[in-house]
Amino acid sequence: MQVSVETGEGLQRRMKVALPAEQIEAELDKRLKQMARTARLSGFRPGKVPLKLLRQRYEEQLRHEVVGDLVPSAFAEAVTQESLNLAGRPSIEPILSPEERQYGFTAVFEVFPEVELADLGGKTVQRPQVEVTDADVDEVVQRLREQRKSWQPVERPAQAKDSVVVDYQGRIDGAEFDGGTGSDVRVEIGSGRLMPGFEDGLVGASAGEQRILELSFPADHPNPELQGKAAQFAVTVKEVEEPVLPEVDAEFVRSFGIAEGEVEQLYRDVRENLERERRRRTGERVKAQVMDVLLEVHTLPIPESLVKEEVQSLKEQAREGLQGNPQIDLPDSLFEDTARRRVTLGLILREIVQRHEIEVDAERVRAAVEELAASYESPEEVIRYYYGDRKLLGSIESKVLEDQVVDWVLASLTVEEMPMSFEELASADAGAEA
Incomplete structure (x- = not known):
C-alpha cells in the first residue's frame, strides 16, 4: 500500500x-x-x-x-x-x-495542532472566601415561606406584593389586538411578570375601581407586531388580596419531605444545601478564571472541523431548550465564538493531561457522585444509578478530570483570597451567566 x-x-x-x-x-x-x-x-x-x-x-x-x-x-x-x-x-x-x-x-x-504549553508565571486568579451565615439560611427559609403563601382579601387599596384580580381590555390606536383581553386575571404587584408599568399602575387601586393605563410594549417584545407600540388598557379591579405566609412549624417542615417535622432539621438541610452551592459556585468562579488565563497565554490554530462539530452540538442543545419550537433554524454564527473557545480550551487541557500524565481520581469521582446524590431523597439509590450507567459516570469523570487540571494550573498561578458574602457570590455568578 x-x-x-x-x-x-x-x-x-x-x-x-x-x-x-x-x-x-x-x-x-x-x-x-x-x-x-x-x-x-x-x-x-x-x-x-x-x-x-x-x-x-x-x-x-x-x-x-x-x-x-x-x-x-x-x-x-x-x-x-x-x-x-x-x-x-x-x-x-x-x-x-x-x-x-x-x-x-x-x-x-x-x-491536531502541536500545543506548546506556555509559562503561567505572573498570572493571578481570585478565589472567593465565603461563609454561609445564619442570615443566609434565614433568607432561604423566608423564600420557602413565600413559595407557600396564601392570599387573604383586604378592604384597602392595593400595595406592593398584593395580589389583584382584574379584568382588562387593551387597545392599540383604538383597536383591539390578539392577547389584549383578560378576565379574572391574578396580578401580583411587583412580580415583574407583566409588561412594564402594568403592575405599578394598580398600586393604590381598590376593589370595584376602574383605571386606564397608558403603556408601551418593550422594543424586544416576543411579538414583532407589538414591539414598541403604545397601548391603552381599561382595567377593572375586582378584588385586592394580601399575602399570608405560613408559620415555620411542623406542618410547614413536613411539606418539604421531612417526615419528623423537626424545624431544626429544615434549617440544617438548608445550610447543607447552601454549603454545596457555595462550593459549586466558588469552584466554577475559579475555574472560569483559570480558563481565561489559559486562553490568554496560548495562541494556537484549531481544526475547523472540530469547531463545526461543536457548533452543531451547541445548536442541538439550544433546540432542546426551545420546547415551543424545537425545529427553529438557528444560525451557526450564534454559536461560533463559544464553539471556538471550547475547542481551544479542549486542546490545551488535552495537552496538559497527556504531558503531565494526569489520570482521573476515582476517590474524587466517588465524592462528586455522593455530593450530587446528597440533595436527593434516596442518596444511595442515586449513587447506584450513576455507577450502573457508564455514560452518566463518564460525564462525572470528565468533570473531575477537568477539575484536576484546574488544580494543576492553580499550582502555577498566584491565588488571591477575596472575601465576599454568599449573596455577592450568587449575584456575581448570575451576572456572568447572563
Missing part, C-alpha cells in the same frame, strides 16, 4: 492511498464466483449463469463495493503508518481506474 501526504492550508492534510491492484482484482473474481453459485437470470437455471455475463452486468458495482470495503482498514493503517493525529472526520473519495489498474482513495482531513 502506497501512501503520500500533502500539507494543505492550516491543519488540513490531503492523503492519497494506492491499493494493490492484484488484491482488488482477486477479491473481485472471488465475489463474482460466489455470485455465480446462486445467481438467477432469465433464460438460465439458478447457479448456471455464465461468469462472463455476470462480469458484464455486475463487475463495476462489485468493484466499487470491494474498494469501499477496503477503505476503512486501509485508511486506519495509513494514518498509523504516517503517524497522523486526526481531528474530526475525513472526507474520502475513491479512485477506480481499472483500465490502468489503479485503485485507492483520497482522504482530506485536519490534524
